[in-house]
Amino acid sequence: MSSARVRPQLRGDIALCVSFFYMEEEWELYYWPRLPGRGEFVRLVFEEAGVKFKDMRDTVDAGGISSLVLQGELGGFPVLAPPVIKKGNFQMCQTPAICRYLGKEFGLYPENPVDEAHADQVNLTIHDYIAEGRLAFHGMNHTASYYTQMEETKPYIERFVKDRLPRFLKHFETTLVANNAGKGFLFGDRLTYVDLALLHVLRATEAQFPEAWQGADYIPALKAFKERMSARPRLAAYFNSKRCLPFEGNSMM
Numbered sequence: 001m002s003s004a005r006v007r008p009q010l011r012g013d014i015a016l017c018v019s020f021f022y023m024e025e026e027w028e029l030y031y032w033p034r035l036p037g038r039g040e041f042v043r044l045v046f047e048e049a050g051v052k053f054k055d056m057r058d059t060v061d062a063g064g065i066s067s068l069v070l071q072g073e074l075g076g077f078p079v080l081a082p083p084v085i086k087k088g089n090f091q092m093c094q095t096p097a098i099c100r101y102l103g104k105e106f107g108l109y110p111e112n113p114v115d116e117a118h119a120d121q122v123n124l125t126i127h128d129y130i131a132e133g134r135l136a137f138h139g140m141n142h143t144a145s146y147y148t149q150m151e152e153t154k155p156y157i158e159r160f161v162k163d164r165l166p167r168f169l170k171h172f173e174t175t176l177v178a179n180n181a182g183k184g185f186l187f188g189d190r191l192t193y194v195d196l197a198l199l200h201v202l203r204a205t206e207a208q209f210p211e212a213w214q215g216a217d218y219i220p221a222l223k224a225f226k227e228r229m230s231a232r233p234r235l236a237a238y239f240n241s242k243r244c245l246p247f248e249g250n251s252m253m
């Protein structure tokens with residue numbers, strides 16, 4: 001066989017090998033089906049970045065998520081609880097750390113070390129807020145359904161709405177206003193993963209506590225921020241899509 005006849009086939013094989021080698025694995029998100037929950041923090045990062053991902057809730061039911069994540073059947077680096085992101089051999093859990101990691105990967109990340117440190121601070125405070133809110137609805141048993149502890153948790157929920165919710169919201173308002181008079185993003189002139197996390201907890205607060213939200217006249221900048229962010233083309237398209245599930249209505253999730 002002449003070399004002239006071999007070369008094109010060889011070139012094709014090499015191209016195939018190269019493209020196989022560089023073939024990007026798709027991101028996967030493992031979270032409980034039927035509720036936005038903490039998975040929503042992660043979805044907003046993918047959606048705003050315009051990065052395709054496989055939401056495993058479309059193919060794996062709650063039992064499957066339990067086996068894969070809680071029982072460790074995913075294998076690989078140990079993860080404790082959903083949400084979990086996975087791409088090829090890489091996987092991780094812990095929502096604030098996931099969003100920070102993806103934010104950095106997708107360019108939704110602060111521009112300088114000071115903003116980076118403050119972004120860590122605010123990201124973790126946002127997750128304190130959502131965790132306290134969720135805990136109020138699960139005061140008797142952290143892992144049992146809210147519907148098994150509705151009576152007992154009433155005082156916890158009332159205290160959260162009266163004391164903790166305004167305390168956190170006022171702090172987020174002050175933090176937003178500290179940059180560009182609250183008219184843009186949390187840090188500099190760039191949208192980061194923390195803006196998306198803030199948007200999510202504001203939406204969750206409004207959905208869970210509509211009266212408290214309505215009456216919160218002390219957070220004008222946050223309310224405007226929520227409207228502005230929700231109107232961003234990719235986010236608006238997501239919020240109007242069937243992919244965006246309604247809040248469960250029983251714990252800011």
Ligand SMILES: N[C@@H](CCC(=O)N[C@@H](CS)C(=O)NCC(=O)O)C(=O)O
Binds near residue numbers: 037070081082093127
């Ligand atoms: N700090 C973790 C909390 C994770 C967590 O509590 N996940 C819930 C769903 S939102 C869960 O299913 N937990 C099961 C468990 O902890 O066993 C995070 O932010 O990701």
